[in-house]
Amino acid sequence: MTGWRSSDMPDQHGRTAVVTGANSGLGLITARELARRGARVVLACRSEERGREAEERIRAALPGAEVEYRALDLADLSSVREFAAGYPYERLDLLIDNAGVMALPRGRTADGFETQFGVNHLGHFALTGLLMPKVLNTPGARVVSVSSAMHALANVDMGDLNSEHRYRRWIAYARSKTANLLFVHELARRLTAAGSDVVVAAAHPGYAATNLQTAGPRMEGRRSAERFMRVGNRVFAQSALAGALPTLYAATARGVRPDSFTGPGPVGWRGAPAPSWRASWTRDDVAGERLWVASEQLTGVVYEGLPH
Numbered sequence: 001m002t003g004w005r006s007s008d009m010p011d012q013h014g015r016t017a018v019v020t021g022a023n024s025g026l027g028l029i030t031a032r033e034l035a036r037r038g039a040r041v042v043l044a045c046r047s048e049e050r051g052r053e054a055e056e057r058i059r060a061a062l063p064g065a066e067v068e069y070r071a072l073d074l075a076d077l078s079s080v081r082e083f084a085a086g087y088p089y090e091r092l093d094l095l096i097d098n099a100g101v102m103a104l105p106r107g108r109t110a111d112g113f114e115t116q117f118g119v120n121h122l123g124h125f126a127l128t129g130l131l132m133p134k135v136l137n138t139p140g141a142r143v144v145s146v147s148s149a150m151h152a153l154a155n156v157d158m159g160d161l162n163s164e165h166r167y168r169r170w171i172a173y174a175r176s177k178t179a180n181l182l183f184v185h186e187l188a189r190r191l192t193a194a195g196s197d198v199v200v201a202a203a204h205p206g207y208a209a210t211n212l213q214t215a216g217p218r219m220e221g222r223r224s225a226e227r228f229m230r231v232g233n234r235v236f237a238q239s240a241l242a243g244a245l246p247t248l249y250a251a252t253a254r255g256v257r258p259d260s261f262t263g264p265g266p267v268g269w270r271g272a273p274a275p276s277w278r279a280s281w282t283r284d285d286v287a288g289e290r291l292w293v294a295s296e297q298l299t300g301v302v303y304e305g306l307p308h
Contacts, residue, residue, distance in 0.1 A: 015040070019096040095143045117163070145180045145201075147184075150174050
């Protein structure tokens with residue numbers, strides 16, 4: 001895996017990908033590089049203005065690229081259902097659950113869930129479940145969930161999934177990223193039990209310079225914190241392209257194993273894609289099943305074609 005680059009991706013012509021949060025940062029880079037290798041890419045974005053702009057930017061950089069914007073707000077399950085119902089293609093080769101929010105002030109989704117848990121986990125859980133029939137009917141399909149090394153800060157609290165008792169923004173973020181990994185673990189188990197060849201894997205970008213770090217401070221008007229994050233991005237972070245490589249690897253490289261976790265470099269901060277350390281609780285079968293059942297109940301989405 002040493003030195004793997006986006007140019008090492010296999011040809012993607014004839015394949016269709018959905019990338020959530022594709023209007024900026026890692027999502028935009030991921031979508032662009034998949035399109036560069038020939039994939040038809042659906043840019044699943046909350047903002048139509050930014051989604052259309054991303055579509056134009058990719059087409060300007062890659063004349064002839066097959067990219068299209070479609071509305072998706074992961075903070076609103078009705079929007080998730082509309083996106084899935086309106087997905088126009090018979091095949092879905094790559095579902096990249098990339099979009100996310102980080103360390104936001106306490107908030108609620110349209111359905112009343114704590115924002116970070118609702119967007120980062122529940123929105124993607126529902127989207128993946130609603131699109132699973134397309135995924136299962138596509139030979140060689142993959143699902144990639146973008147988690148974070150920050151998951152190590154906290155396990156999910158099954159007694160307080162919505163952080164009702166106490167809200168700490170970084171702990172809530174870490175729990176949502178642990179939820180991503182538990183989701184991958186449980187989905188991989190169920191796919192294996194179903195005899196499916198679909199590969200579900202996880203990735204994380206390390207410390208990559210995107211607008212994710214500054215969103216929370218900007219929302220609260222904490223200018224000094226926003227400046228601090230911007231300086232950190234300039235001095236310590238790797239580029240958004242480098243941060244997207246683990247996702248692209250998990251999505252396209254040969255030999256990617258189910259329930260694997262790819263990150264940048266041996267220390268998980270920066271570098272070429274490599275196997276990444278993950279907390280033992282993210283491979284807990286009991287916790288994975290409990291979170292799955294709770295997620296089905298909260299979203300109302302039951303995965304068709306997969307055993308319990």
